[in-house]
Amino acid sequence: MRRPAPDGLSLPEKAGFFRRVYDLVARIPPGRVATYGQIAALLEHPRWARTVGWALHSLPEDLSHLPWHRVLNGQGRISTRPSSAEQRRRLEAEGVRFDPDDRVPLGQFLWDGPEP
DNA sequence: CGAATGACCAAGC
DNA sequence: GGCTTGGCCATTC
Numbered sequence: 001m002r003r004p005a006p007d008g009l010s011l012p013e014k015a016g017f018f019r020r021v022y023d024l025v026a027r028i029p030p031g032r033v034a035t036y037g038q039i040a041a042l043l044e045h046p047r048w049a050r051t052v053g054w055a056l057h058s059l060p061e062d063l064s065h066l067p068w069h070r071v072l073n074g075q076g077r078i079s080t081r082p083s084s085a086e087q088r089r090r091l092e093a094e095g096v097r098f099d100p101d102d103r104v105p106l107g108q109f110l111w112d113g114p115e116p
Numbered sequence: 117c118g119a120a121t122g123a124c125c126a127a128g129c
Numbered sequence: 130g131g132c133t134t135g136g137c138c139a140t141t142c
Contacts, residue, residue: 017139036124047137049124054139057123071123079123087123 017043021055022063024114028070031094032111033104035074042113053079070111076104 020043028034037049045051056068069090078084088098096109 037126040124045138047125048139049137050122051124051138051140053123055123058140068123073123074125081123084123 017045017048017051018055018058021052022059022066025056025068025071026066027114028067028111030067030070031096031109033070033072033076033091033096033106033109034111035072035076035106036079037074038111038113039071049074057081072104072106076106076109077102 021039024039024042025034035049036052037046039052040046040048052071056071059066059068069087073079078087091104092098096104098104
């Protein structure tokens with residue numbers, strides 16, 4: 001029997017969180033976007049938005065095919081990082097439009113979450 | 117082990 | 130609407 005970590009989460013659950021992030025991101029349909037906080041909330045860890053960001057930051061090479069570009073911050077902006085230009089290209093290629101202030105209108109493009 | 121570092125966020129001004 | 134502040138949590142130094 002494994003002893004839970006001090007924060008109440010077993011070590012395998014922590015380790016599996018990254019993988020669950022990847023599984024969920026893989027289900028975001030083309031032309032839609034999700035936010036870091038939304039991903040965290042859907043995985044039942046509402047305060048782990050930063051950890052979702054870290055999971056995508058350290059995305060393994062063999063998972064580079066999954067639609068990481070469909071994840072934006074809560075303001076509908078692309079988070080600051082080197083490949084932000086490519087992220088915007090990929091989104092616009094799917095029909096996602098940006099406002100003049102470089103924000104995606106979440107009211108129009110935000111993903112509803114996985115279909116049951 | 118404490119301190120610093122992020123692809124974050126909500127609240128306050 | 131923008132900018133600052135404090136909190137958040139895994140990872141790294």
